[in-house]
Amino acid sequence: MSVRSLVSKLLLLLSGILAFAxxxxxxxxxxxxxxxxxxxxxxxxxxxxxxxxxxPTDAPAHVERIKTLTRQGFYNGIIFHRVIDGFxxxxxDPTGTGQGGSELPDLKAEFSRIPHLxxxxxxxxxxxxxxxxxxxxxxxxxxxxxxxxxTVFGRVTSGMQFVDAIERGxxxxxxxxxxxxxxxxxxxxxxxxxxxxxEAPITVNQLNG
Numbered sequence: 459m460s461v462r463s464l465v466s467k468l469l470l471l472l473s474g475i476l477a478f479a480x481x482x483x484x485x486x487x488x489x490x491x492x493x494x495x496x497x498x499x500x501x502x503x504x505x506x507x508x509x510x511x512x513x514p515t516d517a518p519a520h521v522e523r524i525k526t527l528t529r530q531g532f533y534n535g536i537i538f539h540r541v542i543d544g545f546x547x548x549x550x551d552p553t554g555t556g557q558g559g560s561e562l563p564d565l566k567a568e569f570s571r572i573p574h575l576x577x578x579x580x581x582x583x584x585x586x587x588x589x590x591x592x593x594x595x596x597x598x599x600x601x602x603x604x605x606x607x608x609t610v611f612g613r614v615t616s617g618m619q620f621v622d623a624i625e626r627g628x629x630x631x632x633x634x635x636x637x638x639x640x641x642x643x644x645x646x647x648x649x650x651x652x653x654x655x656x657e658a659p660i661t662v663n664q665l666n667g
Contacts, residue, residue, distance in 0.1 A: 492511065492615075492642070493511065493512075494641075494642040494643040495641065495642075495643040496511065496512040496513075496514050496521060496525075497509055497510065497511055497512065497615075497641065497642035497643070498510040498512055498524060498525075498528065498579075498612060498639065498640075498641065498642075499639065499640045499641065499642050499646070500533075500617075500636050500638075500639050501636070501637045501638040501639075501640075501648050501649055501651075502617075502620045502621070502623075502624070502634060502635070502636060502637065503634050503635040503636075503637055503652075504620045504621075504623035504624055504634050505620060505623065505651050505652075506617055506619070506620040506651060507616075507617050507620070507648050508614060508616070508617035508618070508620050508621055509614070509615050509616045509617060509642065510579050510612040510613065510614050510615065511612055511613060511615045512524065512525075512579075512611055512612035513570075513572065513610070513611055513612055513613075516568065516570045516572060516610070516611075517568040517570065517581075517609050517610065517611040518568070519565050519566065519568060520565055520568055520581055520590065520609050520611040521611050521612070523562065523565060523591075523592070524594070524611065524612075525641055526562070527560055527562075527592055528639045528640060528641055529641060529644070531639075532552070532560060532592065532639075533549070533550065533636050533639035534636065534637070534638050534639060535635060535636070535637070536549055536550060536551065536552055536554070536635065536636050537549065537554050537629075537630075537633035537634065537635050537636075538624050538625070538630070538633055538634050538635070538636075539551055539554045539555065539556050539628075539629045539630075539633065540556055540595075540628050540629065541624050541625060541626045541627055541628070541630055541633075541634075542626070542628065543598070543626045544598060544599055545597070545598060545599065545601065546595040546596060546597045546598060546601070547595060547596050547598070547621060547624045547634075548582055548593060548594070548595040549593065549594065549595075549636055550582070550592045550593035550594050551592070551593050552592075554629065554633070555629075556593075559591035559592045559593060560591055560592040562591065562592075563591075564588060564589045564590060564591050565581075565588065565590045565591065565609075566588045567583075567587040567588050567590065567609055568609045568611075569587075569606045569607065569608070569609060570606070570609075570610060571605070571606065572605075572610040573600070573602055573605050573610075574597050574600060574601040574602060574604040574605055574608070574610065575597065575600050575613070576597055576598065576599055576600060576618070577596065577597065577613050577614035577615075577618050577621075578596070578597045578610055578612075578613050578614075579594055579595070579596050579597075579610070579611060579612040579613060579614065580594060580595055580597070580604065580608045580609060580610045580611065581593070581594050581608060581609040581611060582594055582595055582608075583608065583609075587607075590609055594611070596614060596621050598621070598622065637649050637651075
């Protein structure tokens with residue numbers, strides 16, 4: 459086989475590979491549609507919408523609990539009652555004290571090897587492993603010491619800047635809220651977000667005073 463013939467065959471093979479790579483079927487396989495039925499949406503008082511992809515394969519009972527409570531409107535208006543800078547923001551207690559939960563029974567732990575990374579969403583509990591109910595927390599930073607001790611059920615996929623803006627404190631003086639929680643498949647529109655108040659301009663008298 460001549461060199462020219464070999465080069466021609468290689469070019470033909472390469473063109474076929476490229477045509478397959480850019481085909482709609484290949485693109486669809488490479489980028490699957492998001493699982494909207496298992497995507498939690500939190501509209502926060504910090505100014506925007508947070509989306510959380512949940513993991514029904516790894517924590518089926520906890521994902522189902524979150525979906526049930528969300529569709530009941532349980533999380534609407536609930537504050538972030540425990541927010542530790544560099545660690546996490548915790549919510550899901552209707553009493554705002556960290557001691558409350560839903561009327562549903564506590565869940566059996568579904569620990570997994572999914573790590574607690576920035577944006578990981580995990581269930582809060584007492585010192586006993588099978589006591590998660592409605593409260594959950596979102597990690598600001600990785601916390602690998604929590605791995606396989608708390609049930610991870612999802613991770614933030616967009617809007618982490620609104621999580622970062624949550625008011626710190628235990629409890630915060632002016633706690634941030636979940637204005638509205640929904641499941642993405644239900645296509646609930648976001649509420650009207652109130653922009654943060656503009657800072658008053660500094661006057662000449664204030665500069666001289």
